[in-house]
Amino acid sequence: MKNESTSASNADVNFLLGGGEMGARMRERDWSKTSLGPTQQWPQSLKTAVRIMLTCRQAMFVWWGEELINLYNDAYKAIIGGKHPEALGQPASDVWREIWDQVGPRAESAMLKNEGTYDEALLLIMERNGYPEETYYTFSYSPVPNDQGNTGGIICANTDDTQRIIGERQLALLRELAARTADARTFDQACTLSANCLESNPYDLPFAMIYLVDPDRQQVFLAGTCRIGQNHVAVPETVDLDSDSVWPFAEVIRTHQAKLISDLEVSFSSLPCGVWQRSPHQAIAVPIAPSGQTGKAGILIVGLNPFRLFDDNYKRFIDLVAAQIAASIANAQAYEEERKRAQALAEIDRAKTVFFSNVSHEFRTPLTLMLGPLEETLANCATLLPAKEQEQLKMVQRNGLRLLKLVNSLLDFSRIEAGRVQASYEPTDLATFTAELASVFRSAVERAGMELSVNCPSLPAPVYVDREMWEKIVLNLLSNAFKFTMAGKIAVSLQWANDRIEFAVQDTGIGIPAEEIPHLFERFHRVKGAQGRTFEGSGIGLSLVQELVQMHGG
Template sequence: MAALIASLDWSKSPLGPIESWPQSLRTTVSLCLASNFPINIIWGEGHTQIYNAGYRVVCGAAHPRAMGESYRVTWASAWPAIGEPFERALAGETSFLENERMFLERNGYPEETFFTYSLSPIRDGSGKVVGLFHPVTETTATMLAERRTRALRDIADSAGQALMFDEACSLLLATLGEYAFDLPFALLYVTAPDGTQARLQGQCGVPAGAPFAPDVIRLQDAGEEGTWPLARAARSGRAEPVTDLEARFGLVVAGPYPEPLKSSFVLPVRVAGVDAPIGYLVIGVSQRLPLNDSYRTFVEVLSGAVNAALGNARAYEAERRRAEALLEIDQAKTAFFSNVSHEFRTPLTLMLGPLEDLLAGLRGALPEEARGELAVVHRNALRLLKLVNALLDFSRIEAGRAQAHVEPTDLSVLTRDVASAFRSAFERAGMRLVVDAEPLEEPVFVDREMWEKIVLNLVSNAFKFTHAGEIRVELKRDGGFARLTVRDTGIGIPEQELEKVFQRFHRVKEARGRTHEGSGIGLALVQDLAKLHGGSVEVKSVEGQGSSFSVRVPFGKGAWAGVAAPKDAERLPANPVRIDAFVEESLHWSAGPEASPVPVTEPGPRQRILLADDNADMRDYVGRLLASRYDVTAVANGAEALRSARESRPDLLLSDVMMPVMDGVQLVRELRADEALRTLPVILLSARAGEEETASGLELGADDYLTKPFAAKELLARVRTQLTMAAMRLRAAEQAAHAKQLEQHQQALESLLKTRDEFLSIASHELKTPITSLLLQLQMAERYVKPAEGRVVSPERLPRALKVSLVQVDRLTRLVEDLLDVARIRTGTFALDVREVDLAQLASDVLERLSGQLTQTGCPTRLDAPHALPWHVDLHRLEQVLTNLITNAMRYAPGGPLVVRLQEQGDGVRIEVRDHGPGVPEAQRESIFDRFDRGLANRHTGGLGLGLFISKQIVTAHGGSISVEDAPGGGACFVVLLPRSTGSVTPRAIHPRLLDNRGVN
């Protein structure tokens, strides 16, 4: 800058020649030039500028013209911001301004900038102001970063919190409109549902009807002239710059400045899980800011913020629609349950009435066999009625139509009567039932039928999951509540399941109950009925020790205050409780899970069938159906069936799918995993109907799948077919056993070889990426690390450590390449790219590349070769051979001289690599080229032994040979003989048949 000042002709300026400058000006300029801080000296009546190197950056393209130019002329564009402080400073008042916004014409256009600066008067000896001292700091980057950060924050705070997509779009555009200095305009297009076009959702900073803001853009045309390149942005998935605005739309004027815009961006709006963009945001680039890296970064981050804001709103909106749809489905489900439950009860009533008359003898005496069959029908009709009533109660509560008809009730007597009905079932199961219902001194207002359902469901649930011990039913006063507690000594409930037991249709997984039957709504119904009485229900349980369920209902009519009793005309049809349905079902469970052989009607050796079903009536029915032809063993769950099958292998398994302890699916898996039972024919029985259920059953490993209800003839036919097919498979398996074993052995061997080679190839490829990255990082570290004082690692050792690391990474890279080459050789994909190569130059280059390692191992090296030796070879592969041979010599003969010799020999070329190491015994000179051969006992055993093996394959592919001889004066001499290539030069592939058998195998 001093040279520039000295070179100017100051005689034509208001300051005159430099020689005539006053000493005060000379001193001020000297101080200015010596400072690194941007400083401008404004002197004299002409306000002439003299500035230093720091201020030159502020001038931009105005330098060097601004040197010696009037301050008013150079910064005329910024005068609205700096004029007043300038005039005050001339009047003797110092001005200091922070982060002042101004527009500078320093790069050919009015650029938005921010500066912190001061203007201080410079006085002469008489006190007169003769100049201004003007230090400056540009804060443009900081102020723009803060402004853009606020924009991103505001988008997240406003649009990001919107719950509706249209609302999010409006808030987004409103926020963008507040930052017009960075984003002169914004157009938001939303993709139509069919994906063929995008419609304008809204805009900011754009005049209505502007030609560059069309209402609709066809996406297939969104790359042609005259439209925004939406399709291009959709394909790239990132912000697409548009720099030809004038060519597309003519002059584009928008935002706070009058100048036409030159550039803009199209941002695709994406939502996670959706391939195509849901919309596009078009934004303008400020014509008064440079489109630099920070501006582009802001656009990229803005794209992410827009995606998050609009994506969240779209996701919430989709979730809300999904919830509304689910609510409609739930309401339809409740209506269906209510309707179908009513429809079921009519035929059930017509069935139960005549059945009970017949069993009571009102139509005359029945034969014993007929009575047994009708008893089964009666039990299952009662069970079906119980399920229908539960569904009806559930649907009424779901629909909010459940009505309690409360009346003052002696709750102790009612509870004792209902619970005691189970006593016969408990006695048959060898358990104790304790009912402790103390007098409550006052009646409780309850719906009697609802209370009976609460007690029945809790006691039957306790009995279902208790196999020994006792169940205690207690009713006590608890402050202003009556508390019913049903406590058992059963299997208990896992802690993680306690919060779910009152959920509708929830079943505790792998619970070992007396049966797997049940709808999963009993406890949920108890909770809902308790709430209808203004009460609550809770559960406590320890797994393996038992559970305790407690229901609390309040005394008095407080819970029913303000609730009008339903009129008779409004009251829903009664849903009476059949206590005998609960008791009969419990008696049926107490039959026990032990295996029970079904009586055989015909003597003689017959095929044996194992039957597994937790329903005693079903076991009895199917067992009697099969007993006329087969020996049948019936068990109550999958675990008993598996134990029975392992003790004595049956000829066929007939199993239900839904069973306690172990279900049919687990049973089939266990059988297929057992070598002795894996071929056992299995027929699964299930109440789940449909093609998908049948296919699912067969996929589980079953041989056949039968849906309940089924006809007796169909069951017998399926059993007979499976037994016949099993016998045929057994005979065929015995005939093909030996041939299959040989075939499996051969396939396993081929698969093993293929897997090994694929693994080797994949592993090598996968290793190359991190190794390459590590190598590049070490090279960059070696280039840029400059040791400094005070470091823990001494400066002189750090570069050496990096060099050692580079050597080791290079060694690892070669090892991975060797492994990859082995895989290529084994699969026949190892190819040569043959062309003319100067072998002498190649050998010199290899030695130069390995010079560092040669020096480190103390191996002086000599190259003995003609000036030039052109030959047709694969450059890369022959370089690999030379590297392997020289590296091998360094490893096994460190510290000794090493000679590389090349010479023509007849029609070929002879390449020698000699070392002065221990040499190779003659007996091992052939095997040393085998894969994974690690050399002799007195040689170093590092490495995988791949280098010499791969070298031999490369030389063989060139039509040459490689061998090892004694070197003159001791050591080993590796000799490569290559023939002269003739004819056209083409790539060659190594066929596996050309390889040495020992290397391949």
């Protein structure tokens, strides 16, 4: 009889075999002291549900009977936290008192209506480790029939989504912060855009302030706020670094380390809550690192989520936010410095242009007065002067004309920059006009033993150009080609290309090194070591051509 009794007793607990720690605890517990009664009296439906739960590796629980007595497996221990192991065998409404207003109605739906429920990433503020904690769970309540066919209890599988939800929202903020602050052009813009971005995460950042350091005045000044008014008592406009303040500005600047501020409710009666119904009781002051020796340093003050511990993960997130704000400030500083450099260079360029304009005007009048009589002397006294003196006068005339050409080019530049050049566009037979201009060089090219090819077929319609400007474009390009071509051929071509014309001058000259091509149209730039027919030149011919072409929409 004893063996039969022992065998029956073992059979009663066979469904609890295995199951790790929770299986052992359930075997050891005196269930007769609960509303479930001793295990040998448990209905088969409950035994089956418990067996499924214990052998499952996913977090699961079974609530059974009118009191919904709580039974759970090893995987569920991480969810129940500090309530383990006391929660075993207790009514579910006692175990989860703090969230029963949310889960209670779902349990009633399963028990009273025999209808299952499903929730995905539901926010639950649990108190399982001695403090209220933000959690997210996906779970379903499935009614389990008892042996009589009525609903005897609930079986539930749980998935913890907390880290996923928190990680996704933090990553979204960091992405937005990087994207929206990329175009900041000033310190003020960088801080304002950064503060605006922080608005998108009221969960982890209930409120925030950005302060920048003024090293000359030894104080910090407010540069941006998030979800807290600038007139709030917690938001001073400026703070001297040697003054007392709730916010540890001086310590953070001196140590370059973050500082946690606790018990905020002692200093401030009300602070912004973000999405929560409770004000933050902690804040963190984080240094915003400067970029280089002249960079702008700052401090980010952030109110912390009252339903999360400030652990390493939370701290890393705040550090990344501060680093991204620092990067946006550094980018704004770099842009401002580059703008100032560009402005200074433009000012130098304008001064240089004004100088050349003034000098050109000063040169042009005496040159004109000198070249006029010189031309008359050569024309009227050609037979009276010895050949040597005639050649010297012609050399003076050639160099005077060359200097006048340079002066005129400089004047053209100064007029273009000052916006005083008004193009006079008129319909032109551009093929004929271009061929005529190119023919001016034919005798010089052929005397040098080279060939000049002009391919300017008739165009289907007149082209609107400023004839004077077009002449300068053609002659400058041909002059440049002739200067640097010692043998071979110079080819001029003009082609109709739908809504535009293409003009090209090609030669068999010395060519241009690849590294010089980016500087080809820079004013006063000359290719070093380039061998030409002559060495004179200002380096502005091609630059002038570019300006004139652009005025024609090219």
